[in-house]
Amino acid sequence: EAGVTQFPSHSVIEKGQTVTLRCDPISGHDNLYWYRRVMGKEIKFLLxxxxxxxxxxxxxxxxxxxxERTGGTYSTLKVQPAELEDSGVYFCASSPTGGGYGYTFGSGTRLTVV
Amino acid sequence: AQSVSQHNHHVILSEAASLELGCNYSYGGTVNLFWYVQYPGQHLQLLLKYFSGDPLVKGIKGFEAEFIKSKFSFNLRKPSVQWSDTAEYFCAVASVGRRALTFGSGTRLQVQP
Structure with a gap:
């Protein structure tokens, strides 16, 4: 099966601009999670x-x-306006209903705000 | 609030050396415990997990971890590392009934051939 897909893989934007990250979970996975890792620190849960x-x-x-998660399929995470401290790697993960903690992670989007 | 501490930020070992990575958590209730690994250029993958029962759990690729409740610890071990174990390792906890994971800051393991 296809994994969790995130795009873009990298994004460089200026402070004050808007960026939208997208996550396509594994088909049929009802649970979708966003996490981010800032500056080599711990990975933190977002939602x-x-x-x-x-x-x-x-x-x-x-x-x-x-x-947002339109129709329960893919999800977007919009940052508006972006600040320097938003730089980091944004991870998405999905799991099936009743899948407990059987997460599958995407490869992440590396966001750099300059 | 939960927190997870991984005391080793960067570990360098030679092949065949034994590995132990420390993980301590702070939470007063019942938790589920995990170790994840991220190989270079790849996504996070689950190494092993502990929910209940035998506190010594075995995972993939010869890894194991021991849950010591009295010490709030869940250390990761491998008797003999290989160059292919070079990766970043993350300990994580989740309170029972909540799906959100709280991660530690990660330990970067470098295995030298």
Whole structure:
């Protein structure tokens, strides 16, 4: 089966611009998660979708970040306006219903804000 | 709030050496524990997990980890590392009933041939 796909793989934007990251989970996986790793630190949870609903968004850092999951399929994470501290690697993961912690991670999007 | 500490940030070993990577967590309730690995240029992969039962769990590629509840630890071990084990290793915890993982800062392992 195809894995979790994220794009772009890299993005370089200027401070104040908008960037949209996309994640395509494994087909049929109801659970979708966003994580990010900033500056070689720990990977931090951002939010969790179940189908199109936000189950847990306790990790979203501020209102410059907006996540959506259209029709319970792919998800986008928009950062508007981007700040320097938003630089890092954004990971997406998915798991099936009842899959417990059987995550499959994507390869991540490396975001650099200059 | 949960937190995870990985005390070794960068470990360099020769092939055939034994490996132990430390992981301690802070959380008062019941947790599920994980080790993930990220090989160069690849995505994060699950090495092993502990939910309950035997505190010594075995994972893929000869890795094992031991849960010591009294020490809030879940150290990763491998008796003999190979060059192909060069990667970054992450310890993670999740409180029972919550899917969000709390990760440690990662340990970069470099195995020299």
């Amino acid at each position: 969790h979708f179940v189908k199109e609903s936000k189950q847990d968004e306790s990790g979203m850092p501020n209102n410059r970040f907006l996540a």
